[in-house]
Amino acid sequence: MQDMTPQDLASDDFQESVLTFHDGTKRTVLATEIETKFPDGCLIVSQTDLDGVIKHVNKSFVTMSGFTEDELIGQPHYILRHPDMPPAAFAGLWETVQKKEKWHGYVKNLRKDGGYYWVYATVIPNVRNGEIVSYTSVRRKPSANKVAECMKLYPTLF
Amino acid sequence: MPYTMTISPDFKPDLISGWYIFNTWLQKKIDEKIHIEMVNDFKELASAIDKGSIDLIYANPCDIAKLVREKSFTPIAKPVGTHDEAVIIIKQDSTISEIESLPGNVKIAMTDVPNVNTIGLIMLEPADITPADVETITCSNYITVAKEVIRGKADIGFLLADAFDEFSSLVKKQVKPLITSKIHVLHHALLASPGFADKQKKLQDALITIQNDATGADILKNLEFQSWEAMDNDEAEFLIDLIDTLSTN
Ligand SMILES: Cc1cc2nc3c(=O)[nH]c(=O)nc-3n(C[C@H](O)[C@H](O)[C@H](O)COP(=O)(O)O)c2cc1C
Numbered sequence: 001m002q003d004m005t006p007q008d009l010a011s012d013d014f015q016e017s018v019l020t021f022h023d024g025t026k027r028t029v030l031a032t033e034i035e036t037k038f039p040d041g042c043l044i045v046s047q048t049d050l051d052g053v054i055k056h057v058n059k060s061f062v063t064m065s066g067f068t069e070d071e072l073i074g075q076p077h078y079i080l081r082h083p084d085m086p087p088a089a090f091a092g093l094w095e096t097v098q099k100k101e102k103w104h105g106y107v108k109n110l111r112k113d114g115g116y117y118w119v120y121a122t123v124i125p126n127v128r129n130g131e132i133v134s135y136t137s138v139r140r141k142p143s144a145n146k147v148a149e150c151m152k153l154y155p156t157l158f
Numbered sequence: 159m160p161y162t163m164t165i166s167p168d169f170k171p172d173l174i175s176g177w178y179i180f181n182t183w184l185q186k187k188i189d190e191k192i193h194i195e196m197v198n199d200f201k202e203l204a205s206a207i208d209k210g211s212i213d214l215i216y217a218n219p220c221d222i223a224k225l226v227r228e229k230s231f232t233p234i235a236k237p238v239g240t241h242d243e244a245v246i247i248i249k250q251d252s253t254i255s256e257i258e259s260l261p262g263n264v265k266i267a268m269t270d271v272p273n274v275n276t277i278g279l280i281m282l283e284p285a286d287i288t289p290a291d292v293e294t295i296t297c298s299n300y301i302t303v304a305k306e307v308i309r310g311k312a313d314i315g316f317l318l319a320d321a322f323d324e325f326s327s328l329v330k331k332q333v334k335p336l337i338t339s340k341i342h343v344l345h346h347a348l349l350a351s352p353g354f355a356d357k358q359k360k361l362q363d364a365l366i367t368i369q370n371d372a373t374g375a376d377i378l379k380n381l382e383f384q385s386w387e388a389m390d391n392d393e394a395e396f397l398i399d400l401i402d403t404l405s406t407n
Contacts, residue, residue, distance in 0.1 A: 038284075039340070040256070041281055041337045041338050041339045041340050042340045043339060043341040045341065047396065060340055102406045120283065120284075124399075124406055126399045138400070140284070141283075142284060143283065143286045144284070146286075
């Protein structure tokens with residue numbers, strides 16, 4: 001996955017970090033303080049394979065992430081991982097869905113342009129004949145109170 | 159014995175004649191006898207599906223899982239140019255302009271259309287309103303939902319967005335949309351029972367070429383779609399997964 005460069009960004013004011021993902025890939029990400037507000041009524045949908053590689057996205061996913069659909073399909077879902085998200089949150093996600101249970105959580109996502117957007121996400125395993133075949137996620141506008149709680153909690157989880 | 163086709167009861171009431179005209183065209187086109195059997199609500203539909211009395215169905219996305227998984231129906235085609243979105247309506251003169259200003263114990267008028275209600279409730283989540291907090295009034299159709307809101311019996315109402323668009327100007331003067339979903343990937347679909355299996359191909363071919371037919375374009379206009387597009391099992395599976403995810407609370 002490509003590192004981010006200042007040319008990608010909507011602002012010169014950014015924080016640089018290097019993220020290491022579960023598969024050992026490293027990526028330099030640049031994060032700005034620019035928030036994209038979640039439009040009322042938008043529902044962001046994606047479906048991944050067993051490794052979290054994106055197979056399907058809807059229009060709202062494309063708009064909110066700042067990528068094109070072609071840039072997203074076939075990429076690992078960690079393309080959206082924000083450096084402010086504690087790894088423990090995603091460890092919990094994977095542990096839950098691999099047990100064939102649904103997961104809910106508040107996630108700060110990174111946009112292609114370095115900005116961010118908060119979502120409330122549901123992820124479920126799609127089970128056929130007892131086997132997980134894919135994962136589907138729906139995200140919506142989070143409650144402002146819950147986001148405020150997460151902004152306090154998440155920095156303590158690193 | 160003619161085959162039986164039914165239309166999910168959440169279609170817009172003014173499209174009823176469109177479906178009868180479509181059926182007349184379809185019977186001629188594929189040279190099969192098909193009888194339309196309308197149902198009044200989702201309960202009646204569920205019992206018809208369980209009895210195995212339906213061969214063709216224009217189904218709501220929430221019924222596709224049962225039809226495909228439990229009853230071995232096959233997806234044939236989906237409408238192009240129409241999606242299933244939900245809208246939350248409020249009285250026109252209400253001072254509330256965002257869901258965050260709604261009272262916690264909000265009273266909601268709703269029909270029995272499952273995906274509309276699921277998405278309606280999801281759209282209330284950002285205001286920290288959960289299904290446990292709300293009081294619901296079940297209505298037999300969309301216009302009754304609007305009436306309950308106009309009369310002040312309900313604070314808000316859940317509707318199929320297309321149904322709201324079709325309301326008369328008299329109704330629209332009295333209620334307004336507070337929030338409309340943008341999910342873009344939910345849609346109805348035409349499915350065929352295993353008993354129709356040997357005719358599926360000719361049915362699908364007829365549908366996806368309907369616009370080439372002189373009367374076909376008019377028929378589509380009466381159903382308010384642009385065209386029919388072939389739908390395969392993978393797409394039905396995706397819809398089923400999506401409905402599962404939406405219904406998870
Ligand atoms: C269906 C599905 C949706 C996901 N959505 C997101 C998301 O919106 N943002 C995100 O950072 N991670 C998401 N993840 C988790 C990522 O796959 C990944 O675990 C996470 O970004 C952290 O990266 P890492 O596990 O490689 O450390 C999702 C996973 C699945 C299965």
